[in-house]
Amino acid sequence: MRRLIINAVLLLGTFTVLYLAVFTLLVKVRRGDVPLVHHVSETLPWKGGATWRKFQEFDPAQRWDVVVVGSSHAYRGYDPALFAARGSRMFNLGTSAQAPSNSIDIIRAYLNAENTGLLILDVFETPMRNDGVEGVTDLTRNVASDAVAFRQALSLRDPRAINMLALRWLTRNDPPTYLDDDYIGAGFSRRTDSVPAPIQYINPGTFEPDPQQVRALKGIINLCRDRSIPLVLACHPMPHQGDHLAHARFLELMDEWRGPEGPLFLDFATGHDLHDMHHFYDHNHLNQAGVERYVPVLLDSLEALGLLPRGAAR
Amino acid sequence: MLFNSFEFAVFFPLVAAAYFLLPHRWRWLLLLLASYGFYMAWRVEYAVLLLVSTLVDFTAARGIAKARDPKGRRHWLWLSIAVNLGLLGTFKYFDFINGNLRALAAWGGMDWPVADLDMVLPMGISFYTFQTMSYTIDVYRGHMEPTRHLGRFALFVTFFPQLVAGPIERAPNLLPQFLKRIGLDPTLVTSGLKLMLWGFVKKVVVADRVSLVVDHIYAQPGEMDWTTLVLGGVLFGVQAYCDFSGYSDIAIGAARVLGIRLMRNFRTPYLSASIAEFWTRWHISLNAWFRDYVYIPLGGNRVTAGRWYFNLLVVFFISGLWHGAGWTYVLFGVLHGVYLVAAIHSRPFWVRFNAVSGLTHLPRFHHALRVAATFGLVTFSWFFFRAEDIGDTITIVERVSTFAHGPLDTASLFTAFKPGILAVTLVLGFGLLLFDHRIEELVHGTRPLSKAMDLLFHATLLVLLVLFGNYGEVAFMYFQF
Numbered sequence: 192m193r194r195l196i197i198n199a200v201l202l203l204g205t206f207t208v209l210y211l212a213v214f215t216l217l218v219k220v221r222r223g224d225v226p227l228v229h230h231v232s233e234t235l236p237w238k239g240g241a242t243w244r245k246f247q248e249f250d251p252a253q254r255w256d257v258v259v260v261g262s263s264h265a266y267r268g269y270d271p272a273l274f275a276a277r278g279s280r281m282f283n284l285g286t287s288a289q290a291p292s293n294s295i296d297i298i299r300a301y302l303n304a305e306n307t308g309l310l311i312l313d314v315f316e317t318p319m320r321n322d323g324v325e326g327v328t329d330l331t332r333n334v335a336s337d338a339v340a341f342r343q344a345l346s347l348r349d350p351r352a353i354n355m356l357a358l359r360w361l362t363r364n365d366p367p368t369y370l371d372d373d374y375i376g377a378g379f380s381r382r383t384d385s386v387p388a389p390i391q392y393i394n395p396g397t398f399e400p401d402p403q404q405v406r407a408l409k410g411i412i413n414l415c416r417d418r419s420i421p422l423v424l425a426c427h428p429m430p431h432q433g434d435h436l437a438h439a440r441f442l443e444l445m446d447e448w449r450g451p452e453g454p455l456f457l458d459f460a461t462g463h464d465l466h467d468m469h470h471f472y473d474h475n476h477l478n479q480a481g482v483e484r485y486v487p488v489l490l491d492s493l494e495a496l497g498l499l500p501r502g503a504a505r
Numbered sequence: 506m507l508f509n510s511f512e513f514a515v516f517f518p519l520v521a522a523a524y525f526l527l528p529h530r531w532r533w534l535l536l537l538l539a540s541y542g543f544y545m546a547w548r549v550e551y552a553v554l555l556l557v558s559t560l561v562d563f564t565a566a567r568g569i570a571k572a573r574d575p576k577g578r579r580h581w582l583w584l585s586i587a588v589n590l591g592l593l594g595t596f597k598y599f600d601f602i603n604g605n606l607r608a609l610a611a612w613g614g615m616d617w618p619v620a621d622l623d624m625v626l627p628m629g630i631s632f633y634t635f636q637t638m639s640y641t642i643d644v645y646r647g648h649m650e651p652t653r654h655l656g657r658f659a660l661f662v663t664f665f666p667q668l669v670a671g672p673i674e675r676a677p678n679l680l681p682q683f684l685k686r687i688g689l690d691p692t693l694v695t696s697g698l699k700l701m702l703w704g705f706v707k708k709v710v711v712a713d714r715v716s717l718v719v720d721h722i723y724a725q726p727g728e729m730d731w732t733t734l735v736l737g738g739v740l741f742g743v744q745a746y747c748d749f750s751g752y753s754d755i756a757i758g759a760a761r762v763l764g765i766r767l768m769r770n771f772r773t774p775y776l777s778a779s780i781a782e783f784w785t786r787w788h789i790s791l792n793a794w795f796r797d798y799v800y801i802p803l804g805g806n807r808v809t810a811g812r813w814y815f816n817l818l819v820v821f822f823i824s825g826l827w828h829g830a831g832w833t834y835v836l837f838g839v840l841h842g843v844y845l846v847a848a849i850h851s852r853p854f855w856v857r858f859n860a861v862s863g864l865t866h867l868p869r870f871h872h873a874l875r876v877a878a879t880f881g882l883v884t885f886s887w888f889f890f891r892a893e894d895i896g897d898t899i900t901i902v903e904r905v906s907t908f909a910h911g912p913l914d915t916a917s918l919f920t921a922f923k924p925g926i927l928a929v930t931l932v933l934g935f936g937l938l939l940f941d942h943r944i945e946e947l948v949h950g951t952r953p954l955s956k957a958m959d960l961l962f963h964a965t966l967l968v969l970l971v972l973f974g975n976y977g978e979v980a981f982m983y984f985q986f
Contacts, residue, residue: 192689192691194691195691195694195695198691198695201960202960202963202964202967205960205961205964206964206967206968209961209964209965209968210967210968210971210972213968213972214972227925322977324977347976348511349511349974349976349977350970350971350974350976351974351976353971354971354972
């Protein structure tokens, strides 16, 4: 037994030295301006961009009337300026492909009853059937909190976590490699372009949620309840040619997941008069024209429900 | 449960620790419970099939031993074969046969009234039914006495390291090992873990990386030039080998940690100098099964030439069908049968040709030529194995044989993959092809290294596993068989 333990320790020691040597070499050796390794997955290769900037900007010590979390629907669909116009300070902590399994660690690390008046979680079919890997990659690379990065990496439960954390650690003092021109501030990224031509919508008509995301969504509901953070779930408009069958199934399941005592769920996916080409920049993301139509409707609902004070400006 | 999952990373050390802590008399029970747990982590309800197979074959073997006349013995044997092939036929082949009958009826202008069953293929059914059938046949032939211990027999059928993808073990090898008192042997544990590590590298680093390129090429074979299709064939050969032999290595390594020896399932098959040799190095346990339970009972090669050819074609037809319920698999099997028949039939010609050409005076060069030719033939057969359907197979063969759209148009690959990732993938794939035999020597200890070099070698494998592994629980290819 002693021999086994010695062998294991020797192997792990040698592996650690070798791994760090190779990884450092890959990160520090550059081809032009680009290091040989600058990402650990196919998505979100670079340190920097909207996620990096928003977590640098976000101050948990300040009080926010509204905080938004969620995926690209969230960080491109909820404009803080429109909230400010109605008298509410809002910060957008949405990040690329952020699924509930990613959101929960952000909430845990950054939000509480003191700094968050109302938490809006933008949720729809895609994040609920997502494996969360893209969100993990983005967060371990760019989130300011080491605790979130660590927890997110470990949530993968495979060796990619080692690479992600090593990359974060070895590049922690490097400047961001890009800034993202769409980023406006307060966590919001703006797109002003529209769908350039009619899109071929692919609608499988089915919705199979990922069990991990269902657990995480329920976890968020419990966490907000424990921390006394008012929570609203919202789904922003979907194009008229979107997958309505899948959405209907999603709505059924949402009722089940929230439970009878659960948080409010505001579904704006359908029943709107937005135009599939003019108010969207692709097959499911609102552009700024769409955001300017959607957010006032959302705010009207929140004010009518007493979740936000009646706005000053109209 | 997949070997390449977090669950297994927790499950296996716990089972191994409990195994060595328990007294010998209870270990079979622990392994049996662990094996059922391992299987039921995938699907609970299909454990019933394991149970049925176990109970039927245990009873049949006992019945054979007790039967007073050959007729009674035969009845028990056929019960075992019928139940096992019935399970296999129902779950694996029913829809395939039914679909073909429907197509035939439609061709004849008739409706086919039978609906498909549309059932999920039980994981490992092709493996455990063959393993448990071999037990009944061995008892029938008098090669062994039936076991009286239902629990240990159930463990023989379900032993988790090799339950879902082999090696297909034989009762005379595995059953007695469950009776042996096994102590914690650091040498065995270390070598088992090293073998598991190499298996993981083959699976997660090579097979799962290479599969991304292979999938891209085979998704639209009609869009690919002939050289890309050849590259796809070669890479699929690497993928299939690394995926399956990787699984076998993990299985053999895991069993070795527990002090149980399983048979070796692969021996550097791509170094074979003939198709016949290839089948003695590739999926050894399956081919030994076909040899002992199908080929030899048919008469093997101790018959007329025509009958011998027939026997080979039958065995490889069944072998193709065993791999999957589809015509592409059948064609793959039949093609290998044809290769073997052609090799036997043309042997006198090759003997004369080698003598006249002087190749017999250049043995190493001659051997290298034969290895290359064998590799080419096997690669050609992978087109049949990997293609989605017969239509794709025809497309691939046609494009390759007419040198369509050459030379290599890398645009499609570079559009789909980042150059760096593609380069790493190709280096890993071809690196394995070139150096597999050397690494196998190191892993299996036939070329011993100094302690320091051994440590460095395995640390390097670990670095490869962490840095270049393709993660996300990619199932093993052979689970579908």
